[in-house]
Amino acid sequence: MSDTLITMIAILLAAILMFIFPLLSISERSDDISQLSVQTAVTEFVDNSRSIGKITMDNYDKLLATIQATGNSYDVEMEVKVLDENVGKKSAWIQGTVIGENVYYSVFTTQIIDTITKSPNGVYVMKEGDIFSVSIKNTNKTMSQTIRGVFYSIAGGDVYSIAAQHSGVVTANGSN
Amino acid sequence: MKLQSFCIVFALIIIPILLVLTYYIQLQVDTVTLQTEYDTKLLDATYDAMSSFEINTANEDLSSVSDALRTIIEASNNVFFNTLSTNLGMSNASKSYVEPYVPSILYALYDGYYIYAPTKVPEILTNDKGVALAVGDYQNSSNPDEEKYKVVFKEDGYYKLIKDLPTDDVPMVYNDDIGTDYGQILYTAKDDSGKTKMDGSDILYTPDPDKALLKTKNVLKTYMPYSARYKDKENGKYDINVTYTLDNYITIEGCLYPPTDRTIYVTKSGYLINTSNVKIRRKKDDDTAIIDNYSESGIQKYIEDGGEIYVEIDSLEIVHISGLNKKAIDDELVFLKNQIEDAQIIKNQIKDAQQINDKYSEIAEKINLKFHTSAESNGDSIISVCNSLITDRQYKLSQISSAVYYCKAYLFTNWVIDNFGRGGAYVVHENNIQEISGIPLEFENNDAANNNSIISTNGIFDFSKSEDVCVFDLKGSSQTQDRKIGVTEIDEDSAFYTHKLNVIRNSMQYNLNLAMTAYSENATIDYAMPIISDSEWEDILSNPTIVAFMQGFNCGLKTYNNYVIVSSTNNEISVSPNNIYYVKKDLFNDENSEYHKINCEHILDQLNSNPDNIGNMTDFISFTSKEIKYDKIFNKSKSNSYYWYDHKNLACYYCINDGNYDGIAGGIFNKTNGSDYDYPSLVRAYYMSLAKERNDLYKPNAVTNNIETEVVYDNNTDHADVNRSSYKALKDIDYIEIVFKDIKINTLEVATVPISVDENIGTFNTNSLNANDSRNQTRILNINSNIGSNTKVNCEYLKKEISINGVEVKNFKDNNNNPINPIKYIKVFYKK
Numbered sequence A: 001m002s003d004t005l006i007t008m009i010a011i012l013l014a015a016i017l018m019f020i021f022p023l024l025s026i027s028e029r030s031d032d033i034s035q036l037s038v039q040t041a042v043t044e045f046v047d048n049s050r051s052i053g054k055i056t057m058d059n060y061d062k063l064l065a066t067i068q069a070t071g072n073s074y075d076v077e078m079e080v081k082v083l084d085e086n087v088g089k090k091s092a093w094i095q096g097t098v099i100g101e102n103v104y105y106s107v108f109t110t111q112i113i114d115t116i117t118k119s120p121n122g123v124y125v126m127k128e129g130d131i132f133s134v135s136i137k138n139t140n141k142t143m144s145q146t147i148r149g150v151f152y153s154i155a156g157g158d159v160y161s162i163a164a165q166h167s168g169v170v171t172a173n174g175s176n
Numbered sequence B: 001m002k003l004q005s006f007c008i009v010f011a012l013i014i015i016p017i018l019l020v021l022t023y024y025i026q027l028q029v030d031t032v033t034l035q036t037e038y039d040t041k042l043l044d045a046t047y048d049a050m051s052s053f054e055i056n057t058a059n060e061d062l063s064s065v066s067d068a069l070r071t072i073i074e075a076s077n078n079v080f081f082n083t084l085s086t087n088l089g090m091s092n093a094s095k096s097y098v099e100p101y102v103p104s105i106l107y108a109l110y111d112g113y114y115i116y117a118p119t120k121v122p123e124i125l126t127n128d129k130g131v132a133l134a135v136g137d138y139q140n141s142s143n144p145d146e147e148k149y150k151v152v153f154k155e156d157g158y159y160k161l162i163k164d165l166p167t168d169d170v171p172m173v174y175n176d177d178i179g180t181d182y183g184q185i186l187y188t189a190k191d192d193s194g195k196t197k198m199d200g201s202d203i204l205y206t207p208d209p210d211k212a213l214l215k216t217k218n219v220l221k222t223y224m225p226y227s228a229r230y231k232d233k234e235n236g237k238y239d240i241n242v243t244y245t246l247d248n249y250i251t252i253e254g255c256l257y258p259p260t261d262r263t264i265y266v267t268k269s270g271y272l273i274n275t276s277n278v279k280i281r282r283k284k285d286d287d288t289a290i291i292d293n294y295s296e297s298g299i300q301k302y303i304e305d306g307g308e309i310y311v312e313i314d315s316l317e318i319v320h321i322s323g324l325n326k327k328a329i330d331d332e333l334v335f336l337k338n339q340i341e342d343a344q345i346i347k348n349q350i351k352d353a354q355q356i357n358d359k360y361s362e363i364a365e366k367i368n369l370k371f372h373t374s375a376e377s378n379g380d381s382i383i384s385v386c387n388s389l390i391t392d393r394q395y396k397l398s399q400i401s402s403a404v405y406y407c408k409a410y411l412f413t414n415w416v417i418d419n420f421g422r423g424g425a426y427v428v429h430e431n432n433i434q435e436i437s438g439i440p441l442e443f444e445n446n447d448a449a450n451n452n453s454i455i456s457t458n459g460i461f462d463f464s465k466s467e468d469v470c471v472f473d474l475k476g477s478s479q480t481q482d483r484k485i486g487v488t489e490i491d492e493d494s495a496f497y498t499h500k501l502n503v504i505r506n507s508m509q510y511n512l513n514l515a516m517t518a519y520s521e522n523a524t525i526d527y528a529m530p531i532i533s534d535s536e537w538e539d540i541l542s543n544p545t546i547v548a549f550m551q552g553f554n555c556g557l558k559t560y561n562n563y564v565i566v567s568s569t570n571n572e573i574s575v576s577p578n579n580i581y582y583v584k585k586d587l588f589n590d591e592n593s594e595y596h597k598i599n600c601e602h603i604l605d606q607l608n609s610n611p612d613n614i615g616n617m618t619d620f621i622s623f624t625s626k627e628i629k630y631d632k633i634f635n636k637s638k639s640n641s642y643y644w645y646d647h648k649n650l651a652c653y654y655c656i657n658d659g660n661y662d663g664i665a666g667g668i669f670n671k672t673n674g675s676d677y678d679y680p681s682l683v684r685a686y687y688m689s690l691a692k693e694r695n696d697l698y699k700p701n702a703v704t705n706n707i708e709t710e711v712v713y714d715n716n717t718d719h720a721d722v723n724r725s726s727y728k729a730l731k732d733i734d735y736i737e738i739v740f741k742d743i744k745i746n747t748l749e750v751a752t753v754p755i756s757v758d759e760n761i762g763t764f765n766t767n768s769l770n771a772n773d774s775r776n777q778t779r780i781l782n783i784n785s786n787i788g789s790n791t792k793v794n795c796e797y798l799k800k801e802i803s804i805n806g807v808e809v810k811n812f813k814d815n816n817n818n819p820i821n822p823i824k825y826i827k828v829f830y831k832k
Helices: A002-052 A057-068 A109-118 A143-151 B003-059 B066-087 B095-101 B176-181 B296-304 B326-349 B353-358 B360-366 B379-420 B495-522 B534-542 B601-606 B625-629 B680-696 B795-801
Strands: A054-056 A074-083 A104-108 A123-125 A131-138 A163-169 B105-108 B112-122 B149-153 B159-162 B202-206 B214-220 B224-231 B238-244 B249-256 B264-271 B278-281 B309-313 B316-321 B433-436 B443-447 B452-455 B545-555 B558-567 B580-584 B620-624 B707-714 B733-740 B752-757 B762-764 B768-770 B777-783 B802-804 B823-830
Touching: A002 A054, A002 A057, A002 A131, A002 A143, A002 A163, A002 B003, A002 B558, A054 A057, A054 A109, A057 A074, A057 A109, A074 A109, A104 A109, A109 A123, A163 B003, B003 B066, B003 B545, B003 B558, B003 B625, B066 B095, B066 B105, B066 B112, B066 B214, B066 B545, B095 B545, B105 B495, B105 B534, B112 B495, B224 B495, B238 B495, B249 B379, B264 B379, B278 B379, B296 B379, B309 B379, B316 B379, B316 B680, B326 B379, B379 B620, B379 B680, B433 B495, B495 B534, B534 B545, B534 B558, B580 B601, B580 B625, B580 B680, B620 B625, B620 B680, B752 B762, B768 B777, B795 B802, B795 B823
Parallel strands: none
Antiparallel strands: A054 A123, A074 A104, A074 A131, A131 A163, B105 B112, B105 B545, B112 B214, B112 B224, B149 B159, B159 B202, B224 B238, B224 B433, B238 B249, B249 B264, B264 B707, B278 B309, B309 B316, B443 B452, B545 B558, B580 B620, B707 B823, B733 B777, B733 B823, B752 B768, B752 B802, B762 B777
């Protein structure tokens, strides 16, 4: 009887050792590779956009194509912090109701995509001094997350294993 | 074997594989992360370099003069290395450590480019303080702190530096060998094997650069203009050099040979525009041909002195001015600005309103107020009156500038097309190109049947069809109605535009390649120039740009190799129509109104109330984005003139801050009813502003005076034929430079004698000659601009027309009463 129990435990352990752990390890490596490719793609996208001063449909599509090639689905969040040019440079303001003191206001993904799709050339224009940032997270459960979930689960729905972000100051005034 | 054993064996096999795999993937991840980090550091450093360039050009006076520009580029270069080394975790003084990883940096500017790259340079002999030593230098003193040395001659042209001099050593006596080299800079000499040449333990030096030891050093190479040389191979009718710029400004220098025994020298700069829709007259109903009689500098002087001029583009009046004297307006602006400052000071001193009234006359007197009325009896009003006058004067200056731009561009373009365009006397085909910025091109006659030469040295130019490609074909296939940039701009699909971009790109590519090959010789790995994509070239060729290359950093599994491109849109050296902002003249510097881009829907709010027809047009004042960004107060192209923009208008939240706006439906050039513009005020503002900004741009390599000259007579050369006539007639001549010699009339007891010419022909700039002088005396004969004469000028003609001391030159006699010809040299300057 005890022999049978030990054998069963041994088989279970063997199964975990022989299949689950390698699978977990390999799927985690796979996530690492996805992470790598997503990070590279997002950096290239942000740096390219900020050096030419515009977000183009072409570049955005290229970014999506690159990250989707990893086999996961992602949530791409873009944010442009628009520099308010209305700076109180001179002391001669007469009225007290002057708006704008070198502040930034933000424009987010949906507004940006909306502008790009409506623009005839498929671009979102930024200007020198604006700040552009992109953050990408996976929305599906990757295989490593699923396997890990068998052993332990992390509370909360907003769990991701692939995340990449990059941001930078825009270096040129874009044009349509 | 038991199951347990299988498990252990399996684990033993799998675990090492997994470990290695994990390690390898981690390395890959690190590599790419590191590469990304390097990319960002390089981009940040290049961005800092560009920012420093923009700020320095904005604030440094005369920053566009090439020498100052070079200093600015060097400063920008230092900023690049400072930021890069700081970002890489080193001290910002680690330039020398980082330099070997930067194959080159390209600074593409308005009309040429700099390359910062390693170059082989000779090592100069210096003393302890770094001062260069020359042949014959000697220093000896009893002060133990001072360095003692003398440069002595060895033999075979080599020199030695002797340092340990006894205190009683005397200055060396120069022998003949040293005497010939005296004062020359010395370089470290090289021996036959290419190493430092030694004499025992002493290093030898040479004044001969060919014998000098070369060391690799990173330097900013000389400025290379975007130029190309064209030579008529078949008929030998011209040999010219054309310098292009990022926009439509070009410089043409060289020789024309109308018949081959004649040489006309041309040196001209100007803007090329599409002239077909441009009409320029002195008055609205004047004859256009009158303008054609002016030279470019002549028309500028005419306008700036207050002459009447009427510029019409596409049937819309753009500028119609008369009586506006530029200098007077400039002076007035300075006066008004001073008045405002005085009024501000007084206003700050007097707080009480009653006091202001009491002291009004005192204020008025103190600030020399010429325009006060009772309504203006407080400090604010004086200031606001001054401000509105300043705005008005500034608008007038813009009108003058834009009129000058269109007139000069019109005349220049016509000259270029008439001479070098299709059907012109010296038509320039693409395959007449000889050199691009000093690179000689080699042709192969691959297509002998059709007599076409095909270039063999690079892949950019395809000359197989270039018999048909005329370099100065300015028209493309664009439909002018649909264009966003206006009808005067050159089509982007025209032969000229494509050729210009090819010339610039080819020159940059060649020289970058050359720099990188030189770099590769000293690098540990083979390095070649990366391939820059077409879209990246487009970025480089549309604005001033810095391209920084970096390679060689250890980057995990591979070696880093990449480049970044950073363009500049806020600088002093170029103008882009996208970066010009507009505000209605009456609202200029009003803190409650906004400035806009020209096609913003909200600019329509500033148009005069209905309907915006020709008779009720709105005046707009414009300025460029750099004036906002760098808070500009000084205009370097006009030394005494301020930028009058006080930055009080607000930026429009739709077009300036955001940049993503719908714009005016159909664009500003829309014509709903087919003939008149929907928004003539905006069209006029656009054409005027672009012209003003371009005309006021300081161009480092521009020719100040456009000239076309011919030496008609020179008694020292083979042109000593008195009957040899000028190629063009008097009506095409602007002025004549005449050199007189051997004027000896010492029978007269006067210092000078009068020189005169028939008033119908022209006038001399100086009406006299020294009476007793055997030296050359040069006088300028300004030809009457209304002369319609078809007579050609030669020495005989001038001898007949010019009188010295009341006597015709043909009868001129020296002291011994022998007839001589006092005219030694005649050079004519053609109008165009």
